[in-house]
Amino acid sequence: LAKTTQPISMDSYEGQEVNITCSHNNIATNDYITWYQQFPSQGPRFIIQGYKTKVTNEVASLFIPADRKSSTLSLPRVSLSDTAVYYCLVGDIMDSNYQLIWGAGTKLIIKP
Amino acid sequence: ETGVTQTPRHLVMGMTNKKSLKCEQHLGHNAMYWYKQSAKKPLELMFVYNFKEQTENNSVPSRFSPECPNSSHLFLHLHTLQPEDSALYLCASSPRRDRGDEQYFGPGTRLTVT
Numbered sequence: 001l002a003k004t005t006q007p008i009s010m011d012s013y014e015g016q017e018v019n020i021t022c023s024h025n026n027i028a029t030n031d032y033i034t035w036y037q038q039f040p041s042q043g044p045r046f047i048i049q050g051y052k053t054k055v056t057n058e059v060a061s062l063f064i065p066a067d068r069k070s071s072t073l074s075l076p077r078v079s080l081s082d083t084a085v086y087y088c089l090v091g092d093i094m095d096s097n098y099q100l101i102w103g104a105g106t107k108l109i110i111k112p
Numbered sequence: 113e114t115g116v117t118q119t120p121r122h123l124v125m126g127m128t129n130k131k132s133l134k135c136e137q138h139l140g141h142n143a144m145y146w147y148k149q150s151a152k153k154p155l156e157l158m159f160v161y162n163f164k165e166q167t168e169n170n171s172v173p174s175r176f177s178p179e180c181p182n183s184s185h186l187f188l189h190l191h192t193l194q195p196e197d198s199a200l201y202l203c204a205s206s207p208r209r210d211r212g213d214e215q216y217f218g219p220g221t222r223l224t225v226t
Contacts (some may be wrong), residue, residue: 032212043202044155044216045114086117087155091212099168102155 022088116218134185135203143209147202162209
């Protein structure tokens with residue numbers, strides 16, 4: 001069963017680059033790696049998704065090494081509004097259905 | 113605004129009550145999901161509907177009963193709940209029930225069972 005491990009919490013300061021690393025040792029060959037962001041009292045929101053190497057969009061970058069056993073979400077120049085819980089997910093096929101296996105998430109606190 | 117709405121946003125109910133949670137998506141998606149999020153626990157997938165057909169029920173107690181009358185609407189009917197059912201209930205939708213499809217979440221219903 002696919003499973004992710006990520007730090008429970010992290011602190012950083014405004015203007016810094018934040019990197020959150022997730023390990024997924026038993027990722028399957030055809031699994032995607034997906035990251036979501038969740039603010040208090042809101043549902044999670046998709047940030048970025050990748051399969052291998054590097055993916056970049058307007059809010060983040062995702063670095064995936066060749067063995068795909070880990071991935072790193074990079075948030076450039078964070079602000080106070082980036083304080084949230086970040087979830088790293090990989091998929092799994094269960095009973096012929098693709099499921100995202102949610103972990104506990106990383107609580108990121110940005111300080112002024 | 114994600115295009116997925118949920119009502120009510122907050123609900124307090126007794127253990128003998130019957131209530132329903134409503135979810136509506138305006139995105140033209142074909143898959144809809146119910147999740148339970150308890151404090152300090154990962155999201156738990158409860159039910160999945162794909163093209164109005166229930167495709168997954170992850171061992172959810174029968175006191176939770178989902179209904180999907182069309183691809184845009186999803187309900188969760190609640191009856192004789194327990195205090196441990198108090199949680200944030202999240203609805204999500206995606207274009208298909210498929211690998212890697214981005215899920216769009218509603219704001220959730222905060223449920224308290226007294």
